[in-house]
Amino acid sequence: MTQPQTSLPLSALEQNDAFISRHVGPSQDEQQAMLEALGLDSLDALINQTVPGSILLDSPLPMADSRSEQDVLAELHNMARQNTLNRSMIGMGYTDTIVPNVILRNVLENPGWYTAYTPYQPEVSQGRLEAILNFQQMVLDLTGLDLANASLLDEATAAAEAMTLCKRMSKAKKANVFLVDANLHPQNISVIQTRAEPLGYEVVVGDVTALIDQYEPFGVVVQYPGTYGHVTDYSTLIEKVHAKKALFCAAADIMSLVLLKSPGELGADVVFGSAQRFGVPMGYGGPHAAFFATRDAYKRSVPGRIIGVSIDTRGNKALRMAMQTREQHIRREKATSNICTAQVLLANMASFYAVYHGPEGLKTIAGRIHRLTSILAHGLQQKSINPVNDSWFDTLTIELDDAEAAYNKALSAGINLRRIGDTRLGITADECTDRLVIETLWDCILGEGHGLSLDAIDSELSRSNASGIPASLVRESAILQHPVFNSYHSETEMLRYLKQLENKDISLAHSMIALGSCTMKLNATAEMIPVTWPEFGQLHPFVPLDQAQGYQLLLESLKQQLIAITGFDDICIQPNSGAQGEYAGLLAIRNFHLANGEAERNICLIPASAHGTNPASAALADMKVVVVKCDTNGNVDIDDLRSKAEQYSEQLSCLMITYPSTHGVFEEGIREICDITHQHGGQVYMDGANLNAQVAVSKPADIGADVSHMNLHKTFCIPHGGGGPGMGPIGVKAHLAAFVANHPVVSIAGPNAENGAVSAAPWGSASILPISWVYIALMGAKGLRAATENAILNANYLAHELSKDYPVLYTGRNDRVAHECIIDLRPLKEVSGISEEDVAKRLMDFGFHAPTMSFPVPGTLMIEPTESESKAELDRFIEAMQVIREEIRQVETGLIDADNNPLRHAPHTIADLIDPEWSRPYSREQGAFPVTRLLTSKVWPTVNRIDNVYGDRNLFCACVPMDAYIEA
Ligand SMILES: *Cc1c(COP(=O)(O)O)cnc(C)c1O
Numbered sequence: 001m002t003q004p005q006t007s008l009p010l011s012a013l014e015q016n017d018a019f020i021s022r023h024v025g026p027s028q029d030e031q032q033a034m035l036e037a038l039g040l041d042s043l044d045a046l047i048n049q050t051v052p053g054s055i056l057l058d059s060p061l062p063m064a065d066s067r068s069e070q071d072v073l074a075e076l077h078n079m080a081r082q083n084t085l086n087r088s089m090i091g092m093g094y095t096d097t098i099v100p101n102v103i104l105r106n107v108l109e110n111p112g113w114y115t116a117y118t119p120y121q122p123e124v125s126q127g128r129l130e131a132i133l134n135f136q137q138m139v140l141d142l143t144g145l146d147l148a149n150a151s152l153l154d155e156a157t158a159a160a161e162a163m164t165l166c167k168r169m170s171k172a173k174k175a176n177v178f179l180v181d182a183n184l185h186p187q188n189i190s191v192i193q194t195r196a197e198p199l200g201y202e203v204v205v206g207d208v209t210a211l212i213d214q215y216e217p218f219g220v221v222v223q224y225p226g227t228y229g230h231v232t233d234y235s236t237l238i239e240k241v242h243a244k245k246a247l248f249c250a251a252a253d254i255m256s257l258v259l260l261k262s263p264g265e266l267g268a269d270v271v272f273g274s275a276q277r278f279g280v281p282m283g284y285g286g287p288h289a290a291f292f293a294t295r296d297a298y299k300r301s302v303p304g305r306i307i308g309v310s311i312d313t314r315g316n317k318a319l320r321m322a323m324q325t326r327e328q329h330i331r332r333e334k335a336t337s338n339i340c341t342a343q344v345l346l347a348n349m350a351s352f353y354a355v356y357h358g359p360e361g362l363k364t365i366a367g368r369i370h371r372l373t374s375i376l377a378h379g380l381q382q383k384s385i386n387p388v389n390d391s392w393f394d395t396l397t398i399e400l401d402d403a404e405a406a407y408n409k410a411l412s413a414g415i416n417l418r419r420i421g422d423t424r425l426g427i428t429a430d431e432c433t434d435r436l437v438i439e440t441l442w443d444c445i446l447g448e449g450h451g452l453s454l455d456a457i458d459s460e461l462s463r464s465n466a467s468g469i470p471a472s473l474v475r476e477s478a479i480l481q482h483p484v485f486n487s488y489h490s491e492t493e494m495l496r497y498l499k500q501l502e503n504k505d506i507s508l509a510h511s512m513i514a515l516g517s518c519t520m521k522l523n524a525t526a527e528m529i530p531v532t533w534p535e536f537g538q539l540h541p542f543v544p545l546d547q548a549q550g551y552q553l554l555l556e557s558l559k560q561q562l563i564a565i566t567g568f569d570d571i572c573i574q575p576n577s578g579a580q581g582e583y584a585g586l587l588a589i590r591n592f593h594l595a596n597g598e599a600e601r602n603i604c605l606i607p608a609s610a611h612g613t614n615p616a617s618a619a620l621a622d623m624k625v626v627v628v629k630c631d632t633n634g635n636v637d638i639d640d641l642r643s644k645a646e647q648y649s650e651q652l653s654c655l656m657i658t659y660p661s662t663h664g665v666f667e668e669g670i671r672e673i674c675d676i677t678h679q680h681g682g683q684v685y686m687d688g689a690n691l692n693a694q695v696a697v698s699k700p701a702d703i704g705a706d707v708s709h710m711n712l713h714k715t716f717c718i719p720h721g722g723g724g725p726g727m728g729p730i731g732v733k734a735h736l737a738a739f740v741a742n743h744p745v746v747s748i749a750g751p752n753a754e755n756g757a758v759s760a761a762p763w764g765s766a767s768i769l770p771i772s773w774v775y776i777a778l779m780g781a782k783g784l785r786a787a788t789e790n791a792i793l794n795a796n797y798l799a800h801e802l803s804k805d806y807p808v809l810y811t812g813r814n815d816r817v818a819h820e821c822i823i824d825l826r827p828l829k830e831v832s833g834i835s836e837e838d839v840a841k842r843l844m845d846f847g848f849h850a851p852t853m854s855f856p857v858p859g860t861l862m863i864e865p866t867e868s869e870s871k872a873e874l875d876r877f878i879e880a881m882q883v884i885r886e887e888i889r890q891v892e893t894g895l896i897d898a899d900n901n902p903l904r905h906a907p908h909t910i911a912d913l914i915d916p917e918w919s920r921p922y923s924r925e926q927g928a929f930p931v932t933r934l935l936t937s938k939v940w941p942t943v944n945r946i947d948n949v950y951g952d953r954n955l956f957c958a959c960v961p962m963d964a965y966i967e968a
Contacts, residue, residue: 017066020783023522023775023868024790030871031790034797043789047697050792050816052668055698063564066780069526075777076554076770080535083550087437088282088416088540091395091428092227092745093155093185093760095255095277096538098431102491103279103352106498107345109532111719114345115508115523117515117849118723122320123312123907123941124844127501128348128722129319132307134484135275135289135351137959141479142257143271144264145293147957149304150321151275151347151724152290152339153576155251156191156760158272159184159221161292161303161337162249163192165270166219167201168301168336172245175218176201181208183226187760188251190744192221194756198590198622212240221249224263225256228388228426229395233472238267254278254291254350255431256393258366261473270294274760277430279353280346281537284551285761286576287725287768289347299323299955303337305723309960310951314911317960318943320951330612333625338616341577341713345721356494359480365431369394373429374461374468376438379452380445388424392468395428400445409444416543482959504942505722506849511939512869512877514798516820516852516862517611517662519692519714521787523771526778527717530770541761542745551766558769561776562710565784566691567701568731570750572740574757576764578689581709581728582617582656584758588707588732588739589654589683590621591755595739601653601681605644607636609663609856614656614687623653634663634810636673645680652682659686659703660693662856664795664820664864665812674704683707683736691715692866693792693819696785700731707732716772725765727772790867791819794874798865801878805885809860820864822857829859832891833898836861839884844907845930846880847939876933883930902927907941 005013021027026034031043040046047056088096099108107113119125119132132150139148152158163178178201180189189205196203204211208220220241225231234250241248249270250263255277263271276288294302300323308322354362373394377387380398388397400406403423410417415437418426427441435454442452460466467474480486488494506513513520530536539548559571572588575581586604593601604623606614608630615625626644629637636657645652655677660666667673674684686705692715694700700708712718713726720726732740742748742755743762763769779787799808799821809822825836836859840850852862865874887903890896898904900920905912908927918924929935 016068017780017783019069019778020066020786023524023779023783024786025868025870025873026790026794027870031793034793034871038796038800043793046793046796046816047789049814050796050812050818051666051697052670052813054671055703057696057698061564061696061781061784063561063781064777066783067778069778072774072777073526073529076530076774077533079550079553080530080533081550082553083535083539084547085534085538086414086416086543086547087432088543089428089430089433090416090418090540090542091426092418092542093187093274094282094540094542095428095430096282096432097277097279099279099281100353100356102494102498103349103356104532106495107349107352109528110502111509111523112502112505112507113348114528114719114721116505116722117513117518117520117720118344119321120853121840121844121850122318122946123841123943124506124849124939126319126942127504128344129307130501131348131351132344133319133959134355135291135347136307136957137482138351138354138480139291139293140958142254142262143252143293144262144477145271146296147299147302147306148291148293149302149306151343152272152292152304153343153580154286154288154760155272155274155290156188156757157580158290158292159188159251160191160195162221162270162272163196163201163219164199164336165294165298165301165303166247166249169298170218170245170247172216172218175216175246177215177217178203179208179211179215179217179220180205181222181226182206183228183230184221184223184251185227186744187757188223190757191760194587194758195620198587198620200622209237212237212244216244217246219247219249221251224250224252225393225395228397228420229392230389231260231391231393231469231473233266233470235266242267253393255366255369258362258479259370259469259475260393261475262477264293265477275347275350278350280349281767282540283537283765283767284539284548285541285763286765287343287346289343289350301336304339304342306957308951309956310947312944312946314944316943318946320946320948322955322957323952331616332612333615333619335612335616335619338579338583338613338620339577340579340613341726342724344723345725348722352498354480355485355488355497358485358489359478361489362480369429369431369433370468371458371461372433372438374466375454375457376427376429376441377468378457378461378466379442382452383446383450385445391470394430395426397424397426398445399424406445410441413440413444415440415444416540484959506847506939511847511849512865512873513849514851514863514865514877516664516822516864517689517855518720518852519864519866520720521692521717521866522868523717523719524775527771527774528719530774531767536767536770541766545746554769554773555763555766558773561773562729562731565695565699566708566710566731567699568708569734570737571729571731572751573729573763573769574741574759575709575728575730576759577724577726578709578711578728579613579617580758581730582613582685582687583620584741585685585707585709585730585732586617586621586623586654587758588736589685590623591739592683592736593653598681600651603648603651604653605641605655605677605682607657609634609661610656610658611662611687611689611856618656634661634665635667635669638669638672641673642676645676645682649680652677652680654683654685656685656687658690659700660690660818662690663810664817664822664862665810666693666818668813670703678704689714690819693788695788696781697788701733707736712769712772717775718768718771725768727765727768787867794865794867794869795819795821797871798863798874798878802881805882809857820862822860822862824860826859828888832888834888834891834903838903838906841945842884842887842903842906843880844941845902845928847934847937848877848880879931896921902930907945909941909944911944
């Protein structure tokens with residue numbers, strides 16, 4: 001008997017560490033049972049067996065104890081309240097927006113949407129694939145181009161991608177100049193310059209309509225409308241650009257495109273921009289989806305993912321990621337972009353905004369924004385203040401004798417304007433702008449008693465049919481004609497559409513998603529709640545710092561947390577994904593060598609097992625990739641490393657290494673590997689994707705890393721969102737701190753002021769940082785250690801149980817794995833013909849999402865259970881794998897046909913079950929309900945296995961016309 005509750009002291013009843021056992025899945029009893037299965041008596045014993053003694057921490061992390069959810073959220077709310085919620089009319093690519101509540105609650109705040117993984121397993125991802133396809137269709141309609149991708153990280157990185165696409169595709173092969181219009185938003189210019197520098201492109205910024213006559217560029221980019229508000233007809237410029245065999249790119253404002261002639265119709269080759277103002281909060285910089293559209297002819301050169309239409313084995317339409325192996329980072333150093341994690345959740349929100357409002361609703365919103373801007377402009381004109389721009393959609397630039405006074409008056413009225421030099425102000429209207437705002441602005445600029453009547457000006461505009469949009473640029477083409485944008489305008493219909501899509505997908509709300517290297521752990525509700533607090537959502541990234549004190553406190557506190565965990569000296573919170581972190585970290589290394597006068601150091605050593613983003617990022621930083629072999633145990637071949645480091649001693653820039661390795665083991669030689677690199681003047685870049693196995697057990701900086709990214713969307717609980725958002729801040733040792741990214745609009749204390757940006761916003765996707773902060777604060781030192789221990793325990797238990805049926809490919813010391821394990825299906829395929837793909841699809845019949853397939857070793861599955869899964873869930877997964885093994889055995893022994901069996905027909909759908917012609921040598925029950933628990937909780941894949949080849953041969957990346965469904 002335990003002690004009666006009534007006799008316990010208060011301290012035993014306070015439960016300040018209750019969250020630890022909410023986050024860590026296995027109960028004490030379950031942990032004990034798993035340890036016993038492994039022949040161990042404690043978690044410490046497991047860690048000592050698994051982690052090399054030379055890197056093991058000997059003391060707890062220097063951080064506070066675990067705390068209650070209420071306590072942590074109260075502290076965070078106190079921070080959040082120190083942000084000032086002004087109305088921001090700063091523009092520059094970020095505007096206030098109204099998130100439709102039905103989307104806010106049912107998508108952004110809904111784990112069914114936010115905990116899903118990238119749709120690599122399309123049969124259980126049809127819901128979000130449809131939402132992304134809608135996004136692509138929306139982008140095609142608005143940009144007037146042929147092909148759109150499924151989102152990029154932000155507008156500025158899309159601008160850099162546009163530049164490199166121009167370089168690849170332009171027929172002006174000798175050209176090395178990229179012309180950038182001075183009317184681009186400054187952060188777009190900066191990220192373009194950052195990207196161009198290592199690649200050796202010459203970026204010329206100025207008035208491109210004049211520059212085009214002086215240069216032979218490979219590409220030209222403009223902002224449409226310009227950063228100061230002009231709406232310019234670029235048709236003549238585009239002809240000149242094309243005459244020079246160069247490509248023309250437009251950074252476009254998505255809302256303006258509802259009313260403006262599309263850049264595609266004007267002749268643009270690439271159109272990109274931010275979809276933020278389609279119902280995604282500004283969030284002090286992000287996350288938001290960038291869109292990217294181009295000509296069909298350039299489809300193989302498009303960065304990022306593209307969703308396409310294919311068919312399943314029944315011949316029904318089914319969606320999948322098109323050209324999956326074309327996915328940029330998979331081409332390693334031959335890749336043209338390193339993007340992996342993108343912004344799926346936010347792209348989905350933007351597409352749903354368009355679905356909900358429809359073409360007419362969007363025209364009303366865009367029309368209102370434009371009319372309010374015109375009213376503001378005409379009022380000012382009546383008082384002899386003529387906007388500097390004689391055309392506009394939503395932005396006016398005005399010149400005033402005392403701009404500072406007007407700026408300050410607006411500020412005291414709670415309105416942020418854009419300062420442009422000493423004499424000009426920028427004003428951008430948005431969906432939240434109303435009559436009162438316009439009247440307040442008149443008061444601030446003209447002084448009270450100006451006598452203007454909004455209604456009178458409005459009537460006058462209607463009478464004269466005046467508009468800020470030049471006649472030649474008024475949109476005539478239709479938008480969003482597809483039924484999906486014209487069917488769900490009542491909230492009831494919209495709610496059901498969202499739910500219907502959500503129900504097609506497997507997310508963490510259903511079952512474990514054991515994706516090796518991706519760390520699909522719990523995204524606790526307490527961590528998610530602050531994301532949609534207005535104090536975090538409504539801030540423009542370029543507000544004066546004194547309005548963002550809450551965010552600044554959060555950023556500083558998060559930095560300190562990450563420093564305590566990793567041992568680095570400083571953190572750069574700008575990169576929007578792990579791959580962007582790699583790129584940012586490699587740039588810091590590059591600039592460090594340059595500052596030391598060692599420009600020749602450009603060799604990047606990368607083990608063969610590395611994730612494809614590593615070599616892709618190295619190529620972007622103009623490094624030459626030299627591959628280091630792995631030995632038969634999956635470890636870096638230290639002799640090969642030493643000989644290559646010696647061979648390139650004078651040119652060695654760095655080593656990129658993932659730790660624990662992507663083979664799922666703590667390599668014993670890690671310190672030696674780092675030492676060899678340093679001996680030859682190289683820097684160590686540690687890919688931090690596997691940090692979940694290190695937190696509170698070892699520290700990257702202590703092991704020997706000079707710089708490392710942290711995928712906050714893996715180890716630190718930001719949900720995957722179906723393929724993004726993410727955050728990839730980098731930790732650096734002191735000697736690299738001056739060389740990390742800065743920002744052209746908001747200067748960041750620490751790094752050299754002249755450093756360019758790698759992301760559009762100074763602190764990347766700031767509004768999801770509270771998730772990681774809350775996680776770390778809730779767990780405290782003890783909880784973080786428990787998380788790592790249990791991640792390693794769960795992986796070793798799984799490896800131990802699965803090894804009875806499947807060979808585990810690599811193990812480290814004492815035959816232990818780290819936080820993930822690779823099971824090898826090649827020997828079974830040899831004897832049965834059943835492939836890793838068949839196993840992956842069969843797992844869907846059990847309600848499981850497949851683990852990582854064929855990375856880092858073809859023909860294998862990489863399984864990472866994370867600490868959040870209970871033993872009960874692991875046992876369900878093990879049971880599924882055992883049943884599958886039995887089915888393979890039946891094929892092996894000839895008991896069942898090698899091509900007509902439950903594995904090859906997986907996944908099974910309702911269509912299979914009701915098909916009157918069932919001619920298979922197994923029962924319908926075995927097909928769809930291979931274990932009895934499924935009778936009471938079954939996730940139905942809504943399509944049968946999808947034909948990958950068909951989809952790529954018949955590439956179609958837009959919404960399917962309705963008649964195609966009627967035909968089918
Ligand atoms: C996930 C991952 C990356 C890329 O990170 P993103 O956030 O997707 O850009 C890089 N390396 C490894 C080992 C990874 O698992």
